[in-house]
Amino acid sequence: MPAATESLVERCREIVEDLSLGEVRRWKEAHPGARAIGYFPVYAPVELIHAAGMLPVGLNGAGDRLDLQYADARFGSFICSIVKTTLEMGLTGLLDPLDGMLFSGICDSARNLAFVFERNLPGKYVDFLHLPQNPSSAASTEFLKGEYRRMGDALEKLGGRKLDDDALRASIAVYNENRKLLRDLYGLRAASPHQVRTSDIYLLQRAGNFLPVETHNELLREGLGSLADGEAKPRDSVRIVIEGAFCEQPPLDLIRLIEDAGCYVLDDDFLLGRRWFTGDVPAYGDPLESLASCYLNHSVYSSVRHDFRNRRHKLLVEKTQRLGAQAVLFLIAKFCEPAYFDYVLFKRELEAAAIPHLLLEFEEKAFTFDRLRTEVETFVESLLFD
Amino acid sequence: MGETQASEYRGDIHRQQRDLMLRWYQRLEESAHGGPPAVSLMISGNCVELLEAFGAVPLYPEVNALQLAIRHQSLDPILAAEELGYAADNCAYVKADIGALVKGITPTGTELPVPKLVLCNFVGCNTYVKWFEHAAEFQNAPLAMLDVPFLRTAEPRAEDVAYIVCQLKEIVKQLEELTGRRFDYDRFREAVRCSARVEEAWSRIKHLARRTPTPFDAYFDAITLMGPLYVYRGSPEGVEFFELALRELQEKAERGEGIYDQERFRVVMEGPPPYPFFRTFRDMFAAWKATAVASTYSTVGGLWEFGFRHDPDHPFESLAMHMLAHNVTNRNYLQRYDQIRRYVEEWDADAVVIHFVKSCRLFSAGQGDMRGYFTQQLGVPTLYVESDLEDPRYFSEAQIRNRMDAFFEALEHARSTGTLHRGVAAIRHAPGGEIAPAASDRLKILQ
Numbered sequence: 052m053p054a055a056t057e058s059l060v061e062r063c064r065e066i067v068e069d070l071s072l073g074e075v076r077r078w079k080e081a082h083p084g085a086r087a088i089g090y091f092p093v094y095a096p097v098e099l100i101h102a103a104g105m106l107p108v109g110l111n112g113a114g115d116r117l118d119l120q121y122a123d124a125r126f127g128s129f130i131c132s133i134v135k136t137t138l139e140m141g142l143t144g145l146l147d148p149l150d151g152m153l154f155s156g157i158c159d160s161a162r163n164l165a166f167v168f169e170r171n172l173p174g175k176y177v178d179f180l181h182l183p184q185n186p187s188s189a190a191s192t193e194f195l196k197g198e199y200r201r202m203g204d205a206l207e208k209l210g211g212r213k214l215d216d217d218a219l220r221a222s223i224a225v226y227n228e229n230r231k232l233l234r235d236l237y238g239l240r241a242a243s244p245h246q247v248r249t250s251d252i253y254l255l256q257r258a259g260n261f262l263p264v265e266t267h268n269e270l271l272r273e274g275l276g277s278l279a280d281g282e283a284k285p286r287d288s289v290r291i292v293i294e295g296a297f298c299e300q301p302p303l304d305l306i307r308l309i310e311d312a313g314c315y316v317l318d319d320d321f322l323l324g325r326r327w328f329t330g331d332v333p334a335y336g337d338p339l340e341s342l343a344s345c346y347l348n349h350s351v352y353s354s355v356r357h358d359f360r361n362r363r364h365k366l367l368v369e370k371t372q373r374l375g376a377q378a379v380l381f382l383i384a385k386f387c388e389p390a391y392f393d394y395v396l397f398k399r400e401l402e403a404a405a406i407p408h409l410l411l412e413f414e415e416k417a418f419t420f421d422r423l424r425t426e427v428e429t430f431v432e433s434l435l436f437d
Numbered sequence: 438m439g440e441t442q443a444s445e446y447r448g449d450i451h452r453q454q455r456d457l458m459l460r461w462y463q464r465l466e467e468s469a470h471g472g473p474p475a476v477s478l479m480i481s482g483n484c485v486e487l488l489e490a491f492g493a494v495p496l497y498p499e500v501n502a503l504q505l506a507i508r509h510q511s512l513d514p515i516l517a518a519e520e521l522g523y524a525a526d527n528c529a530y531v532k533a534d535i536g537a538l539v540k541g542i543t544p545t546g547t548e549l550p551v552p553k554l555v556l557c558n559f560v561g562c563n564t565y566v567k568w569f570e571h572a573a574e575f576q577n578a579p580l581a582m583l584d585v586p587f588l589r590t591a592e593p594r595a596e597d598v599a600y601i602v603c604q605l606k607e608i609v610k611q612l613e614e615l616t617g618r619r620f621d622y623d624r625f626r627e628a629v630r631c632s633a634r635v636e637e638a639w640s641r642i643k644h645l646a647r648r649t650p651t652p653f654d655a656y657f658d659a660i661t662l663m664g665p666l667y668v669y670r671g672s673p674e675g676v677e678f679f680e681l682a683l684r685e686l687q688e689k690a691e692r693g694e695g696i697y698d699q700e701r702f703r704v705v706m707e708g709p710p711p712y713p714f715f716r717t718f719r720d721m722f723a724a725w726k727a728t729a730v731a732s733t734y735s736t737v738g739g740l741w742e743f744g745f746r747h748d749p750d751h752p753f754e755s756l757a758m759h760m761l762a763h764n765v766t767n768r769n770y771l772q773r774y775d776q777i778r779r780y781v782e783e784w785d786a787d788a789v790v791i792h793f794v795k796s797c798r799l800f801s802a803g804q805g806d807m808r809g810y811f812t813q814q815l816g817v818p819t820l821y822v823e824s825d826l827e828d829p830r831y832f833s834e835a836q837i838r839n840r841m842d843a844f845f846e847a848l849e850h851a852r853s854t855g856t857l858h859r860g861v862a863a864i865r866h867a868p869g870g871e872i873a874p875a876a877s878d879r880l881k882i883l884q
């Protein structure tokens with residue numbers, strides 16, 4: 052790996068692993084009086100937060116860096132890690148730099164979490180968005196616009212500053228740029244997976260959770276430049292698509308392990324909310340209309356967004372074939388019910404299309420990966436030598 | 438601990454209830470043979486009135502799943518579903534239903550129809566959406582979404598109501614096409630009128646449990662009434678049944694009859710019951726002559742004891758309001774705390790029992806926090822036990838019994854020392870400390 056990439060990736064890793072949200076604290080010091088709003092995965096309309104002059108902060112759990120002292124008692128068994136580590140962060144003061152928290156109805160656990168948050172962290176702005184699940188209805192765009200307006204009003208009140216359409220259009224444009232850079236990064240990897248490591252673009256991407264989007268855009272441009280320069284020889288590997296890790300994130304070591312065991316990852320759904328739209332959101336006209344209509348009609352598929360017009364299991368097969376991937380690797384967070392459910396229909400559809408797959412479960416807090424390594428290696432071997 | 442008393446009350450309503458439910462299964466079988474069209478619905482805040490307008494029969498997968506469990510037939514279909522790829526930790530209601538579909542098992546042995554439409558009334562539970570997607574897939578039936586915004590503000594918003602009403606009308610059109618029947622508006626209004634009467638009777642029944650002793654158990658006995666409540670709410674049979682039930686229980690209350698010779702403890706129940714061990718679980722309460730005076734589970738289909746009724750003058754809007762705000766599943770988690778707290782105060786309870794159900798994150802995610810709220814903040818004795826509503830593999834009888842015995846023994850002791858309080862007095866607040874309300878003002882909603 053070129054030294055430039057290495058140091059960039061290292062910088063990102065430090066940002067990502069800093070549980071005390073150092074970047075956010077620094078941003079707030081540099082912008083006295085400005086607010087930071089955290090959002091729980093998967094998708095959040097960050098443009099609204101940005102246009103209100105605030106810093107949107109993407110939360111993806113605490114990985115293996117936080118012991119649970121309080122959250123376990125509140126959310127007992129059979130609940131995924133991210134719900135507990137996020138609450139623990141809140142209860143231990145790690146989220147103090149945040150003035151508010153945004154949730155949406157991705158699953159029943161996350162939904163209850165929003166309200167447990169509200170009770171346990173009084174004084175913070177906590178909001179819950181209902182993102183419509185019936186895009187076929189003639190009323191869904193209007194509804195979503197109203198929901199964004201409601202959230203915008205709350206942000207205006209919190210920040211004491213008007214949220215105007217020009218600012219929103221400008222925010223849309225700068226996030227379009229961010230998403231385009233990420234798509235380019237993904238495109239680069241899909242075209243030359245031997246050159247671009249998934250764990251690297253993962254860190255480049257995830258650092259954006261804590262940085263102002265403008266800074267992240269620069270960082271991504273830098274990353275794209277140095278990654279494209281990389282040189283590496285292709286090796287015997289299996290071309291795969293990763294599915295199922297859209298919310299809680301697998302440990303970085305697990306992502307590395309998958310690559311080292313002989314997988315070229317052509318696409319994944321890590322940090323999916325950051326690449327939510329399939330193209331640019333119009334940065335002209337009525338900005339709320341643009342955001343709402345893109346959410347309903349130009350979003351990526353996801354286990355937490357329902358669109359009965361376009362079924363996810365068909366889309367996964369289509370994507371796998373389009374990218375020329377040989378197999379699908381399901382990476383599912385333990386107790387992630389939406390991912391568990393979707394696996395059933397995905398599996399059925401993949402089997403019908405004769406596409407092999409492997410299912411792995413992970414937890415944020417995993418220390419040894421021996422069993423998982425063996426499973427991936429066996430899977431890779433079976434595909435390489437069959 | 439005293440000897441276990443038979444706790445169940447068996448009156449005319451039980452016979453009638455059984456007949457009604459058997460008739461429902463018969464109608465479903467007729468539907469499978471060219472009879473009335475069937476439409477799948479979820480129980481939470483269901484819109485059964487809309488189906489009445491088409492003379493369609495509701496098909497409730499949840500009722501099927503619970504029937505399988507209570508008849509000890511749920512394990513086979515659960516295992517069949519796990520073979521299809523469902524995880525050990527998926528909601529077992531779904532697994533039992535899908536497994537039964539695939540294996541051709543039905544609870545009463547009668548045939549079930551392929552629905553004309555799998556109508557996913559997404560009221561609160563995210564699992565519903567997956568369940569209905571899968572049910573449509575495995576039955577090769579058309580699928581539609583009725584997206585109900587989660588109650589995230591103090592009052593439902595006008596935008597929420599408009600969104601639902603628009604979708605209801607879209608579904609009406611779709612049903613006209615799929616069933617070849619015309620939407621009968623008069624019948625629709627009539628169904629809404631019937632619902633309002635059923636709700637009035639049901640609510641009055643619930644309020645009978647405020648008396649000491651309560652004439653029925655608002656958890657275990659309420660479940661008997663819940664089948665007809667979902668299937669027949671919008672029909673004259675429903676009205677007849679609930680008015681009979683009200684009369685019967687009222688008479689019982691007037692005679693001062695409770696469930697036991699003497700009612701010792703009054704509890705509020707949170708969480709669905711363990712259907713595979715329904716009887717065993719009930720007996721554990723009976724052993725202490727403890728009765729449920731209120732339960733959140735019995736408000737899944739609708740929450741009427743605080744005043745809401747369907748309104749025949751605004752049928753679509755009242756369906757929307759019912760789905761949005763007047764059922765426990767679509768209300769937010771802190772509103773559930775408030776609901777339970779109100780039960781403790783107004784239904785004169787001594788304690789809260791939380792039954793954590795592994796399958797159901799809608800109910801169980803965060804119940805540790807709920808327990809903290811009741812015990813630490815409000816000072817209400819709270820018991821927490823864990824099992825499942827459908828999967829017989831998650832019921833540890835000895836453990837639950839031990840906990841329950843220890844809990845009621847402690848209550849008994851507290852009573853003998855004069856430190857057990859009931860109702861409003863039970864809310865004593867934790868020593869030393871300002872008590873934050875369960876819900877912030879923004880979320881306060883109970884009328």
Ligand code: SF4
Nearest residue numbers: 131158298299387388
């Ligand atoms: S990981 Fe899955 S279960 Fe956990 S909060 Fe995210 S979507 Fe919900």
Ligand code: SF4
Nearest residue numbers: 528562564797798799
């Ligand atoms: S999660 Fe709970 S409410 Fe949802 S379908 Fe399962 S048992 Fe019912």
